[in-house]
Amino acid sequence: MTHFLSTADLSSDELRELISTAMAFKAERRVSNELSGRSVALVFLNPSLRTRASMQIAVFELGGNPVLIEPGSTSWSIEYIDNAVMDGDRTEHIAEFVRVLSRYVSAIGVRTFATLKDWELERTDPVLKAFSKYSSVPVINLESAMHHPCQAMADMQTIRERFGEVKKKVLLTWAWHPKALPMAVPNSFALAAAQMGHDLTIAYPEGYDLDPELMMQVRSSAELAGGSVQVVNDSAIGFDDADVVYAKSWAPPSFYGSEAAVPDPQLRDRWIVNSEKMARTANGIFMHCLPVRRNVIVTDAVLDSASSVVIDEAENRLHIQKAILAALVK
Amino acid sequence: MTHFLSTADLSSDELRELISTAMAFKAERRVSNELSGRSVALVFLNPSLRTRASMQIAVFELGGNPVLIEPGSTSWSIEYIDNAVMDGDRTEHIAEFVRVLSRYVSAIGVRTFATLKDWELERTDPVLKAFSKYSSVPVINLESAMHHPCQAMADMQTIRERFGEVKKKVLLTWAWHPKALPMAVPNSFALAAAQMGHDLTIAYPEGYDLDPELMMQVRSSAELAGGSVQVVNDSAIGFDDADVVYAKSWAPPSFYGSEAAVPDPQLRDRWIVNSEKMARTANGIFMHCLPVRRNVIVTDAVLDSASSVVIDEAENRLHIQKAILAALVK
Amino acid sequence: MTHFLSTADLSSDELRELISTAMAFKAERRVSNELSGRSVALVFLNPSLRTRASMQIAVFELGGNPVLIEPGSTSWSIEYIDNAVMDGDRTEHIAEFVRVLSRYVSAIGVRTFATLKDWELERTDPVLKAFSKYSSVPVINLESAMHHPCQAMADMQTIRERFGEVKKKVLLTWAWHPKALPMAVPNSFALAAAQMGHDLTIAYPEGYDLDPELMMQVRSSAELAGGSVQVVNDSAIGFDDADVVYAKSWAPPSFYGSEAAVPDPQLRDRWIVNSEKMARTANGIFMHCLPVRRNVIVTDAVLDSASSVVIDEAENRLHIQKAILAALVK
Numbered sequence: 001m002t003h004f005l006s007t008a009d010l011s012s013d014e015l016r017e018l019i020s021t022a023m024a025f026k027a028e029r030r031v032s033n034e035l036s037g038r039s040v041a042l043v044f045l046n047p048s049l050r051t052r053a054s055m056q057i058a059v060f061e062l063g064g065n066p067v068l069i070e071p072g073s074t075s076w077s078i079e080y081i082d083n084a085v086m087d088g089d090r091t092e093h094i095a096e097f098v099r100v101l102s103r104y105v106s107a108i109g110v111r112t113f114a115t116l117k118d119w120e121l122e123r124t125d126p127v128l129k130a131f132s133k134y135s136s137v138p139v140i141n142l143e144s145a146m147h148h149p150c151q152a153m154a155d156m157q158t159i160r161e162r163f164g165e166v167k168k169k170v171l172l173t174w175a176w177h178p179k180a181l182p183m184a185v186p187n188s189f190a191l192a193a194a195q196m197g198h199d200l201t202i203a204y205p206e207g208y209d210l211d212p213e214l215m216m217q218v219r220s221s222a223e224l225a226g227g228s229v230q231v232v233n234d235s236a237i238g239f240d241d242a243d244v245v246y247a248k249s250w251a252p253p254s255f256y257g258s259e260a261a262v263p264d265p266q267l268r269d270r271w272i273v274n275s276e277k278m279a280r281t282a283n284g285i286f287m288h289c290l291p292v293r294r295n296v297i298v299t300d301a302v303l304d305s306a307s308s309v310v311i312d313e314a315e316n317r318l319h320i321q322k323a324i325l326a327a328l329v330k
Numbered sequence: 331m332t333h334f335l336s337t338a339d340l341s342s343d344e345l346r347e348l349i350s351t352a353m354a355f356k357a358e359r360r361v362s363n364e365l366s367g368r369s370v371a372l373v374f375l376n377p378s379l380r381t382r383a384s385m386q387i388a389v390f391e392l393g394g395n396p397v398l399i400e401p402g403s404t405s406w407s408i409e410y411i412d413n414a415v416m417d418g419d420r421t422e423h424i425a426e427f428v429r430v431l432s433r434y435v436s437a438i439g440v441r442t443f444a445t446l447k448d449w450e451l452e453r454t455d456p457v458l459k460a461f462s463k464y465s466s467v468p469v470i471n472l473e474s475a476m477h478h479p480c481q482a483m484a485d486m487q488t489i490r491e492r493f494g495e496v497k498k499k500v501l502l503t504w505a506w507h508p509k510a511l512p513m514a515v516p517n518s519f520a521l522a523a524a525q526m527g528h529d530l531t532i533a534y535p536e537g538y539d540l541d542p543e544l545m546m547q548v549r550s551s552a553e554l555a556g557g558s559v560q561v562v563n564d565s566a567i568g569f570d571d572a573d574v575v576y577a578k579s580w581a582p583p584s585f586y587g588s589e590a591a592v593p594d595p596q597l598r599d600r601w602i603v604n605s606e607k608m609a610r611t612a613n614g615i616f617m618h619c620l621p622v623r624r625n626v627i628v629t630d631a632v633l634d635s636a637s638s639v640v641i642d643e644a645e646n647r648l649h650i651q652k653a654i655l656a657a658l659v660k
Numbered sequence: 661m662t663h664f665l666s667t668a669d670l671s672s673d674e675l676r677e678l679i680s681t682a683m684a685f686k687a688e689r690r691v692s693n694e695l696s697g698r699s700v701a702l703v704f705l706n707p708s709l710r711t712r713a714s715m716q717i718a719v720f721e722l723g724g725n726p727v728l729i730e731p732g733s734t735s736w737s738i739e740y741i742d743n744a745v746m747d748g749d750r751t752e753h754i755a756e757f758v759r760v761l762s763r764y765v766s767a768i769g770v771r772t773f774a775t776l777k778d779w780e781l782e783r784t785d786p787v788l789k790a791f792s793k794y795s796s797v798p799v800i801n802l803e804s805a806m807h808h809p810c811q812a813m814a815d816m817q818t819i820r821e822r823f824g825e826v827k828k829k830v831l832l833t834w835a836w837h838p839k840a841l842p843m844a845v846p847n848s849f850a851l852a853a854a855q856m857g858h859d860l861t862i863a864y865p866e867g868y869d870l871d872p873e874l875m876m877q878v879r880s881s882a883e884l885a886g887g888s889v890q891v892v893n894d895s896a897i898g899f900d901d902a903d904v905v906y907a908k909s910w911a912p913p914s915f916y917g918s919e920a921a922v923p924d925p926q927l928r929d930r931w932i933v934n935s936e937k938m939a940r941t942a943n944g945i946f947m948h949c950l951p952v953r954r955n956v957i958v959t960d961a962v963l964d965s966a967s968s969v970v971i972d973e974a975e976n977r978l979h980i981q982k983a984i985l986a987a988l989v990k
Contacts, residue, residue: 044404049422
């Protein structure tokens with residue numbers, strides 16, 4: 001593959017092979033030489049714990065040298081607009097930024113969140129696209145406005161570790177959060193779950209729909225893989241007989257604007273994941289990408305229970321990213 | 331040892347053995363393989379020069395990969411309170427933060443200063459304790475609210491380099507500073523000096539007492555090791571015949587509050603370490619953990635004299651931390 | 661060489677040899693062992709993309725361990741004044757800062773821009789000088805108030821790659837910028853071009869003169885190397901028959917002050933590098949150190965044309981810095 005921007009870049013079989021490689025890396029953790037003598041740029045336009053730590057370690061364990069770059073902080077601020085007259089605050093155009101990095105490194109990882117200001121712009125993932133346009137080396141998406149494929153792949157690995165390669169009933173359920181959040185994680189989780197052929201239910205309050213175009217992609221992926229997708233506007237019934245419960249807050253397209261809208265506080269108690277809801281599942285596992293706000297998204301009781309696999313998901317970020325990097329630089 | 335949180339975690343003999351290892355590392359500086367292929371997280375909640383640089387190099391020289399993490403800056407802000415309802419500013423609970431890191435790395439170093447707001451809370455070292463509670467890998471204290479054991483061990487190594495393994499007359503003397511400072515350094519120095527069996531004098535103005543519980547620990551350690559402890563409220567007599575003068579500013583428990591109290595400026599001139607005072611010593615050495623405010627804590631004349639060993643202390647941070655890390659991951 | 665502070669530290673032949681080494685490193689990019697097992701401190705008092713990334717990779721590719729230090733951010737703020745009474749905001753004196761680092765590492769790189777506040781002070785490069793004064797290991801200048809020799813050497817390498825080792829007609833042309841910029845880049849480019857024996861034209865509006873003392877050094881270097889230097893206050897004629905066009909904005913000494921002066925906006929359109937001007941050259945190449953403000957310093961048409969070598973210059977930073985580091989630690 002040229003770049004790794006979304007799981008849609010790969011077939012279901014290719015995704016399964018990446019997971020197999022990740023599981024092999026996990027089974028025997030050691031330094032290998034896929035990136036021996038080579039450097040990888042990790043460009044962070046946003047904060048990060050798991051991604052930052054796990055990518056540095058992934059590069060190191062493949063024999064390489066991680067190089068962290070923080071535009072606007074330790075590095076220059078970046079202009080993304082083509083043909084811009086750069087007489088304002090931004091000091092470097094992405095055309096130079098990325099072409100220079102391409103000379104130094106063998107791959108570029110980039111994290112660039114949605115700002116929730118302009119839906120029509122952000123839905124096109126303009127920053128990530130510019131990286132892939134200007135880079136002559138593979139680009140790996142470490143969470144963009146619309147996708148977080150490394151997270152989704154770590155999630156699919158975690159599900160496979162628990163249940164094997166069989167179709168499961170998977171619930172992706174919205175949760176309240178004190179401020180509007182991007183939809184990269186639910187987008188990528190839904191897409192990857194569909195590509196894996198699971199029976200996916202997406203539950204959210206009325207008015208919190210995901211991107212219609214993304215949903216079309218999810219539905220067609222499910223169909224191709226022999227799975228199914230249903231949407232419910234109910235905070236409880238999706239839990240019935242679920243094998244997997246994946247909680248995440250997100251803001252719908254209508255929330256985007258100069259001042260992003262705030263989720264309705266009245267939804268908070270109804271949409272929290274608690275033991276009562278988990279009791280409705282088929283002894284299901286609880287998943288979240290972290291960081292998670294305890295007792296807001298999910299209760300301590302669920303998060304600290306034996307069915308919580310959030311730490312495994314986070315660990316698997318390391319292994320799947322090693323698999324993705326190794327495939328990208330092959 | 332499981333963790334390295336305070337020198338009190340180890341016996342005097344174990345501390346001496348760490349110093350011997352550090353001196354061997356110093357005698358032949360090269361890359362070894364105690365951490366080969368492994369990563370170490372270095373979590374900095376506060377600024378650092380020596381600790382940050384020397385820990386990165388220590389990990390590298392043991393064959394490992396240092397991973398810097400800066401919560402609240404490049405990483406997420408951390409919630410420490412159990413059972414918190416996380417609907418405020420803090421985005422990640424330490425329970426997840428540390429458990430995730432434990433999956434990625436072979437050891438975790440953490441720096442977390444006292445905020446000087448709530449003595450009853452801070453004296454329990456809550457952040458450091460939470461790290462050691464949730465971590466499944468060794469935790470190394472890179473300065474907490476109450477302890478700075480790596481510094482104290484580098485100090486003990488420096489004294490041993492100068493004088494051999496014999497009992498010396500050691501003065502720990504308070505100094506004025508434009509703002510209130512934590513007591514981690516004097517606490518750990520006093521404790522380690524007592525554990526090494528030195529004759530320790532602690533000098534400070536009335537009202538600047540150290541923690542009574544810490545002082546009990548220092549006294550009992552001294553007794554066990556055949557040394558002694560005395561406290562004086564005089565800025566000069568402690569220098570008489572001293573072999574070692576260790577200067578440090580600190581704020582006593584009574585200074586902690588929503589707005590930390592400020593040291594009395596009238597104490598400044600009386601408590602500075604100058605050549606006149608050093609002339610009273612037995613050709614004693616001058617020590618400070620750095621950074622040091624010149625001509626406030628100590629005069630240029632003393633700091634730049636042949637008896638100043640501050641740069642040696644700083645260098646020894648590297649060697650003793652290699653010894654501690656090697657022991658922790660054995 | 662002891663330190664690498666300015667190209668004036670070396671003879672023309674020594675500079676040529678560094679470029680030869682850099683070209684060899686570029687021809688076969690791999691990890692070597694000049695810095696094996698050793699660490700290099702990279703001290704950044706200012707933002708950086710190219711320097712930060714390329715230096716980290718240079719150290720890695722020489723087998724070493726780069727250690728980034730950011731005083732005032734992740735590290736302490738630094739006092740530079742001798743005999744200072746440090747009762748203000750600055751927490752560590754450079755005397756300790758550098759002497760401690762010297763114990764940890766085999767070389768120190770430092771970036772410290774002009775603040776454009778006090779010309780008489782800044783023209784002496786006080787921070788860089790203090791580093792070289794207190795360091796017991798080689799210091800490499802990663803851009804100081806007055807010099808950016810790594811950039812200039814990468815530029816000379818780029819010119820040699822294009823034209824071989826022959827005398828060329830080189831234009832250094834001022835450009836407008838929304839705020840006052842330091843003169844390190846034009847100073848070092850002019851000096852290095854003179855040392856390489858090129859025929860150098862420096863073009864800038866009246867009142868934007870470079871430092872007279874630097875200009876004397878440039879003129880005597882040109883004479884020694886068999887080249888020439890001329891200054892014109894015209895935005896176009898310097899382009900006639902030029903082989904190399906190097907654009908850069910800078911503020912003259914008279915702009916320095918408590919509030920730096922701003923370049924005259926009326927100069928903007930006249931001094932931009934555009935296709936019309938480039939058509940006057942002898943099929944010349946366009947150079948800039950980056951970051952560059954598109955359509956302010958240079959038009960998109962020129963920057964994106966085949967004659968633009970800005971990405972090559974940036975790449976060569978890596979290779980020449982490897983050559984410089986290898987020579988410094990030999």
